[in-house]
Amino acid sequence: MSAARSSALTTALAVSLLTLACGDSGAGGAEAGLTEGTGTTGSGTTTGDDPPGDPPTTTGSDDDPGSGTHGQGMTTTTTGEPACDPNQLSLLERDYLGVGEDVKGETLPACSEHRWYVALPDESSWQIRLTRTDGPGPLRATVVWPDEPTALVWQAGLAPPLVSGEDPAEAIFAVPRSGEFAVHVRSDSPDDAADYNLEFVCVIGCERETTRFPIVLVHGWTGFEAIGPITYFYGVTADLESRGFPIEIAVLDPYNSSTVRSGQLAEQLDEFLVAQRARKVDLLGHSQGGIDSRAVVATHGYGDRVSALVTIASPHRGTYITDLALGLAPGGVEAALGFLLNFVGAVSAQQKSDAEASFYSLSEHYMQDEFNPTNPDDPRVQYISYTGRTCDAASFLIPGNGCHDLVDPLIGWGYALLQLARGDNDGLVTVESAKWGDYRGEMIADHIDEVGQLFGVTDLKFDHLEFYRELARDLFAEEH
Structure with a gap:
């Protein structure tokens, strides 16, 4: 066989092997369902809605306090929809609660925070009980002045904080002045809705009276x-x-x-x-x-x-x-x-x-x-x-x-x-x-x-x- 013919055969064989190798690789990717741009998602991957070259969209954050994943180094499965920001929850104004009125079976929607109002007299103390009845993650409640800026509510509580996970949470609120107070409720897992009860029981000074406003x-x-x-x-x-x-x-x-x-x-x-x-x-x-x-x-x-x-x-x-x-x-x-x-x-x-x-x-x-x-x-x-x-x-x-x-x-x-x-x-x-x-x-x-x-x-x-x-x-x- 001449040297020229031998060289041509060697080149043809190399091209065939390369073509076969590329075809096998493409088939393997399709079987795994991981081909980019198909719209099928896997853990930590992009979706058909993500622009090419952008990082994958995830829910949750390692740095968001109250998200339910703080300090865990975890993110949830991507969906293409942004998760709610725990620092930007929708504040939902709820009802004024008169004496003897409690909250039963209330639903806290996802990505939201509730604010209730109560009027309590000075020189009295009240037991406040928060019970999460359904939904993931602990629920939190705090009592604040009614004029407290929203951004400061969770740092300005007037009563010990209430955190209800599997069990009810209770705290005693010694009323500092007569009149209206605000009670805020939020979830540590704000991406999901949760149900709860909120109760108020007078323990001291129950004969005292007040109006809601001065x-x-x-x-x-x-x-x-x-x-x-x-x-x-x-x-x-x-x-x-x-x-x-x-x-x-x-x-x-x-x-x-x-x-x-x-x-x-x-x-x-x-x-x-x-x-x-x-x-x-x-x-x-x-x-x-x-x-x-x-x-x-x-x-x-x-x-x-x-x-x-x-x-x-x-x-x-x-x-x-x-x-x-x-x-x-x-x-x-x-x-x-x-x-x-x-x-x-x-x-x-x-x-x-x-x-x-x-x-x-x-x-x-x-x-x-x-x-x-x-x-x-x-x-x-x-x-x-x-x-x-x-x-x-x-x-x-x-x-x-x-x-x-x-x-x-x-x-x-x-x-x-x-x-x-x-x-x-x-x-x-x-x-x-x-x-x-x-x-x-x-x-x-x-x-x-x-x-x-x-x-x-x-x-x-x-x-x-x-x-x-x-x-x-x-x-x-x-x-x-």
């Missing part, structure tokens, strides 16, 4: 301590706080326009919300204090920070006495003005000027033509109203007329004027003018008795402290 008392004319050394709402603050209710007191100008006073109230509400670590307040205003409270909601935009607004004998449609005193209505200007200035105790020229600004804010002309059209009710706020009704000696002694309070001589002139011109009243404000929102009826009281003056002496049929206790209990029952 009650802010807003005074009317004469200022907070204008009647000698005594407080405006006589004994109310001490009585409610002794039972556990959270109370704040607004201190506004003794007499000024509602424009000025509502601005002062807005500044103080900001302070109260911070001091109480609260999201909202309940406003309780007597006389002009109720009008100031309406203005702080509508004019100053506090509807997102006020839950309920309760007015006591506030002249929502004005009071005719002020129109008369300012010459806005025909009649005895000097007598009406003298009566009002004497009532509020304004003696200096500046005080009289400020008092007249206050009178104008409560006139029928201003309230009906200016204030009400520009201060509509906020649908996020519940408006509640009460009024007093009184009568003179002659009416008081008439059987069957339904009047059980004898007017205080200090406002007897005002009662007689209003009764003749506008009808039933409390000595300064008519019953019809005081009705606003959810009107809940008459108090057996004149305008002074409504806040327990003077010195707590009221009609025998009217206990002003009990009235305010029941009012606070109603607010709690209605989740305010």
